[in-house]
Amino acid sequence: DADVTQTPRNRITKTGKRIMLECSQTKGHDRMYWYRQDPGLGLRLIYYSFDVKDINKGEISDGYSVSRQAQAKFSLSLESAIPNQTALYFCATSDPGQELYGYTFGSGTRLTVV
Amino acid sequence: GENVEQHPSTLSVQEGDSAVIKCTYSDSASNYFPWYKQELGKGPQLIIDIRSNVGEKKDQRIAVTLNKTAKHFSLHITETQPEDSAVYFCAASLMNYGGATNKLIFGTGTLLAVQP
Numbered sequence A: 001d002a003d004v005t006q007t008p009r010n011r012i013t014k015t016g017k018r019i020m021l022e023c024s025q026t027k028g029h030d031r032m033y034w035y036r037q038d039p040g041l042g043l044r045l046i047y048y049s050f051d052v053k054d055i056n057k058g059e060i061s062d063g064y065s066v067s068r069q070a071q072a073k074f075s076l077s078l079e080s081a082i083p084n085q086t087a088l089y090f091c092a093t094s095d096p097g098q099e100l101y102g103y104t105f106g107s108g109t110r111l112t113v114v
Numbered sequence B: 001g002e003n004v005e006q007h008p009s010t011l012s013v014q015e016g017d018s019a020v021i022k023c024t025y026s027d028s029a030s031n032y033f034p035w036y037k038q039e040l041g042k043g044p045q046l047i048i049d050i051r052s053n054v055g056e057k058k059d060q061r062i063a064v065t066l067n068k069t070a071k072h073f074s075l076h077i078t079e080t081q082p083e084d085s086a087v088y089f090c091a092a093s094l095m096n097y098g099g100a101t102n103k104l105i106f107g108t109g110t111l112l113a114v115q116p
Helices: none
Strands: A004-007 A010-013 A019-025 A031-038 A042-051 A054-057 A064-070 A073-078 A087-094 A109-113 B004-007 B010-014 B019-025 B032-038 B045-051 B056-059 B062-067 B072-077 B086-092 B110-115
Touching: A004 A087, A010 A019, A019 A031, A019 A087, A019 A109, A031 A064, A031 A073, A042 A064, A042 A073, A054 A064, A073 A087, B004 B086, B010 B019, B019 B086, B019 B110, B032 B062, B045 B056, B045 B062, B072 B086
Parallel strands: A010 A109, B010 B110
Antiparallel strands: A004 A019, A019 A073, A031 A042, A031 A087, A042 A054, A064 A073, A087 A109, B004 B019, B019 B072, B032 B045, B032 B086, B056 B062, B062 B072, B086 B110
């Protein structure tokens, strides 16, 4: 099993619908992140959580919300999806004090809003 | 906050040639500069990194250089192979042990194509 699992892998949804992207990890890491990838814009940080009780906005949090249900689970929600939220979404984890060993990324969720 | 610029956006080289990807960062306090490789259909993976107290680091065919004064850092791949074809991202951060600022800000990515 993958260390960081994202579900679904692909999703097509309609404008105005609520959608949740889920991330679970078996790394035992306290810190989790949601990034969005767009062509030409790279990876942009949406939200991050340094522990279950800690949630922080990233560069582009508008239109998104998150929930840290447990150390191992971090969900990203689009309350009312719009077409410009079409992108590839990545969840990542890190171990505090071990970030110099890198983040562990999931395989991504490709979201299309029509 | 930190801002990272990356060039070029696409790079095509012949197998065996060298490839260089360059990044600049804005926050002089940043002290950690990793490079990630993203293969098709996968998430990014760390390939090499450098800290601000070091000017150059090598790992087999890849190397990273850092110029703190100019706030530039670069990835160098020598003797490129087709399996080096991927998207490469640079990133920057102020990293401290367990620190509250430990979040990576990524560049815009470079699509490297190695032609056989």
